[in-house]
Amino acid sequence: MFLKDYISDVYNGVASLLKGMRKTGYYFTHSKEIITEQYPDNRATLKLADRFKGEVVMPHDDNNEHTCTGCTACELACPNGTIKIITKFDITPEGKKKKAIDAFIYRLEMCTLCNLCITACPSDAIKMVPNFEHSVFDRSKLTKILNKPGSKIKEGIE
């Protein structure tokens, strides 16, 4: 039926438009929904989203141990050469040689925060943190070494 289709078209169109308007009308009348952060003013109480990505860091525990094995999966995964891993060989107490990282070099100025290194990491050694105040006067300061001095790999991580 042509006429029936026509009328149901009009009805469905109007109904879907009203649905959209209900949502925006709800937002208009509910000021608690506003998500704007007035950044420099509320720096102390800033609330960032959980998935906000600002910088790659390597978490260390209390014993200054990390979980990076130096496998270079992140270096290979990085699309623009942000990460450079320099490895060394530690001598274990048993006298065996073991591969470990000397320096995990991370160039923040080249990073697009794409998260590919995080997903590539087999031992969850690196993660994204919501730091975003990266302004510095010299860009060499943006080249960071993520493993802390004197840190070593956690026991049992291969």
Add this chain to the structure above:
Amino acid sequence: MNVSSILFYAISAFILGAGILAVTSVKIFRAAIWLLFSLVGIAALYFWMQVEFIAAIQIVVYVGGIVVLIIFSIFLTQHSGKEMKSTPLNKKIFSALAALFGTAFVHNLIVHYDGFAFNSAEPFNANVAKIGTQMLSTTSHGFILPFEVVSMLLLAAMIGCIVIAMRPAQTTAADTNILNHKN
């Protein structure tokens, strides 16, 4: 000379000036815009005469309708800003003569009928309700017949448009073959 006649001459000068510019302009879009101003001026003259209905219709039909269509056709056919060839002299002379002849003819008419003398004692009243009633009246001086004839003409034009715009169902050779095969 009172304010009213000053206004009349100002509006008339505007109409004539815009009209002359419309026919002498070498850029076609500008010519259309001058024509538009000339037509708006005529509407202003109607407002001056206090026949607001006619003025509004003038704007709707000529300015809002016809000139916009002219501009559209210019957009679709002409290159932007291109100047047209100037008119040959014999055409110029001919059009000047035609204009002169037209003016003389109208002037003659006006003089012959004693300048359309009007009775100023009777206030001129042309409100919309009156025009509407007259338009659909079947008594003497009613306009129902021409009104309906014109509407028939417009209907015919509309149907013609639809016929031209309607694409006949495309039946290519391949389609016919398939149809034949099915049958």
Add this chain to the structure above:
Amino acid sequence: MLSLESITKTTQDWLLAKFDPTIALAIECVIVILLCITLFAVLGLVLVLLERKVAARIQIRLGPNRVGPGGIFQTAADTLKLIMKEGLTPDTADKFLFNLAPFVVMMVAMLLLAPIAFAKNFQIWDINIGVLYISSVSSLSVIGILMAGWASNNKYSLLGAMRSGAQIVSYELSAGFAVLTIVVLTGSLQISEIVAAQENGWWLFKGHIPVVIAFVLYIIAVTAETNRAPFDLAEAESELTAGFHTEYSGMKFALFFLAEYINIFIVCAIGATLFLGGWMPFHIGSWEAFNHIMDYIPSSIWFMGKTFFLIFLIMWFRWTFPRLRVDQLLNLEWKYLLPISLFNLLLVTVVAIMGWHF
């Protein structure tokens, strides 16, 4: 009681006592022109700020909040910036038409202000074809846009102007039909009579089904006519880099921008006059006491309240719906709005003849 009506009356009496009628008329004209320009400036500032605030709230943002308390001087600061900018004219543009176009658009907006009744007996020109005057003059605004688009000598501008032309010419029809429903019910084109006919209730309530349909059609059609989202194909920042005013800068751009907001105000004012009773307070039939209480609120406040309600409605549309494609736009008009408005006109005629309205 101090009202706009009494102020105008005193002014006129004083002028007539001091000067002879022609000069008094001339002075009144000057006063009216100055008032109109002031109204335009104030409306521009207020509406742009309102739009930005409403947009922000709908998109769960805060909106402008830095210039002045709550950001109320933001638009004033913007205007100052636009005034100080250079009004560039492109080299290959048709310079005369390019510079004329913003003024044509502004002039049309100004002409439209004439028959609007802002308050009881407060109207510039109560012309006897009021509504027809508005629909005829508003058809002129397309000329300014076409002029701007063509004179810029820029393909985006030309495309924007073409789209705008097609859009305005087609949506004028359904806006006109929506207006006609009220004309059929009132039996007059004059604004003052249309308002007077709503003394015992607004047409939106008195005329029930056909008028409600007409009201919806009117709001859709005028949103399209003022080139606002979701019908902003003529401007379409993302496709046409602002369409017909791509090449405009500084104050010339500001005039286009201002004219857009003035046009919104005007169409909403007319919508309020036709469907919501203009300056007429909210009256219910024969409830004398209730009507009397409502009369205490000044008529200008009623008018502005209704107009701004409609403006808010149109802003709500803008920030909710996505932009239509050209074919969808024309389909909506020619396949939906126009047949529905024609049918609705028939319906309202039947209602008016049978006296089924209140």
